[in-house]
Amino acid sequence: MVTKAYGGFLLSQIRHLSGRVFEKLLKESGVDIFNGAQGRILYVLWEHGQLTITEIGKLTSLAKTTLTSMLDRMEANGLIERIPDKRNRRQTFISVTEKANQYREKYDSISDKMNEIxxxxxxxxxxxxxENQLRRIIKNLEKEGE
Structure with missing residues (x-):
C-alpha cells in the first residue's frame, strides 16, 4: 500500500501562511516601503553585496520577469541601485542603497520573530x-528544473 504524500500541498500552505504573517510583522514594525518578497531580495543583497539579476534570481528562486518588475519598484523607492559592469556592458549589478541599509536591523528583528513562530x-x-530534509527537496526540484 502506497502512502499518500501531502508534502507539496503542505509546503504551499506554509508559504502562504508565513507570507501573511511576515507581511503583518512588517506592517506592525512600521516597515511599509517593501513587501516580503522584496525583503528577500534585500536580504540576499545585504548578505552578498552587489549581485547580478541572475544571481539574485538563483538565491531567491524568483523568476527573472518577476524580479525585473520588483527591482524597478525597489529602485523607484530608493532601495536599490543598478550599477553597470565596466567590463561587460550587457551586465548590470544590483546594490542596496543607504536608505535600504537603514531597514536592515528591523528586517533582521522581524526575521528572528518569524523563526521563533x-x-x-x-x-x-x-x-x-x-532543514536538511528541505534542502534535499530543493536539490530534487533543482535537478528536475534543469
Missing amino acids: FYHGFTEDEMICF
Missing part, C-alpha cells in the same frame, strides 16, 4: 533534521 516547540535537533 516557525520553530515554536521544535528541538534544535528537529530543526536541523527538518
